[in-house]
Amino acid sequence: MTSLDIRGAAPAADPIGRRTSVRRPAAGGLAGYLFVSGYVVLLLAFGVFPTGYAAYLALTNDRGQFTGLGQFVKVVQDFRFLPAFGDIVVYLVLWLVLLVVLSVGAAVILRGRMRPGLSATLRFLFYVPGALAGIASVLVWLFMLDPSVSPVGWLISAAGFGNFAAVLAPGNLPVILVLIAFWAGAGGWMVVMYGALNNIPDEVIEAARIDGAGPWRTAWSVQIPMIKKWIAYMTILAFAAGTQIFVEPQLLQTASLGRVSPTWSPNQLAYLYAFQKGDFNGAAAISIFLLVLGLACAGVLVTRSGLFTVDDNE
């Protein structure tokens, strides 16, 4: 990012820089618009317009009459609304704690204490389940959690779950979802965290070593603080994605033969509004809540993390 920062700083102070920045819009401006045009069309069509249209639907009723916050009040008062948000809160807390602790911990270990070949092999193996992200991961875990076929059936039975139905009890859902999310996603994050650690210059680590810091001390006081931004980045992305969870509980609901609530997550509730009740306005209102949540996360990352320095000398 340094090159961006330098560029950002120069023109403000420097008269020559200023002159070029005035000239450039004339020279590069039109070309710039042409280059971004295709993307901007897609952005308007599948980013801006749907957001605006959902907002419009959320503020009106099925006859197009303006209803103010009526739709929002209606969905919030729905008896399934708060429980759905409650469900994802429990899930998210578990998931994020586990993700941060284990992915950072594993990355530190993989970066520091072993032969490079072994480290590379392990990283690869941890990351492979990522290829099964989405529905495939859920299906695999349906098998893993069924004591009759699972390779760890003994463990599941020992934990007190005699059969598949017992495992899929609604109360277990957050844990099951965390297992699935961790299995399909954590390996990729470990690789990413490892990459972030790798970007720390060797001299820094060397200096810590010369100062007498052991591997743990180095990890805790030097390496982890140096990748703090990336840990925040991971946490916020995982949080934002977690709030939108849909596929996983939807499939578990099917597999549990209907015992798990069909409106476990907010997105499932929105789905139910749109597809079973045919209430697009209500569905839009729920999706606006979720959009705002997603936007808030993105806003925090973009403006506060310092990861996305947009050079700017307009």
Added chain:
Amino acid sequence: MTTVHSPAPRSGRASRTATALVVTLVLALLLVFFILPVIWLLLAPTKTAGELISDAPLSFGSFHNLAAAWDHLISFQGAAILVWLKNSAVYSVGSLAITILTSIPAGYALALTRFRGRKLLLMITLTVMIMPSAALVLPIFLELNLFHLIGTAWSVILPFSFFPFGVYLVYIYFATSLPRSILSAARLDGASEWQIFLKIALPLARPVVALVAFFSFVGNWNNFFLPYLVLPSSDAFPVQVGLNQLLTSTPSFNPVAGAGLNITSPELALAILISILPVLVVFLFSQRALVSGMLAGSTK
């Protein structure tokens, strides 16, 4: 990094052994956790549904069973799985092409040209990129419904091809790897903006094209939510949505609907394997892409 510094503090050797033990244990547990399900999945189609329950979980059945599972799977709705795979390929590759065509010039322009609204566009791109795409699925469905596009291939391809993360990757790539002085020199030599893009930027863009292609393809192939909402008929399903249909046809997960079909656990396991094959292949070669993509910006 392999050597441990020798003049260790007092507690020395014993604590170091304990640490090594903990480290080994953590790694071993993670390894089992990540890999055991994969191994099980690879072996499952070689057994019958009965053998999956009765035999040792990690045993190999027979190739005969594997062939039988394949036959059963293919006969499901007249080779529906092949249609689903074809659909997935069309949707993923089609939108990937549009993504590349739009994101490369856009990222380039954001990084190296100046125009009014550039910063705003960059901020919006960043925001939408970080915002989970699932948040826009229902609104996109409502929009497509408004324009009567539900059920067409375009209702999946076009939304998929909107990929702000790709634009951001290209932006970072050009901003950090192509010095602006080169462009200024070319401009002084009288090259047009278009020539500069074609002759200087594009040839340098190959690594980032691969990166965008990787993320776009994997995301598109694994996407379930949007196609699940907008594609009503089985002939149009991508394989992910098809798997959902197989699940609801598997007696062990749905005793009511499964009657009379030959889709049991081994068939489902085989279908999972087939459905992830393309992504798996891409994954085998892409660990580096993942790191450089996710860490875009910090490397320089």
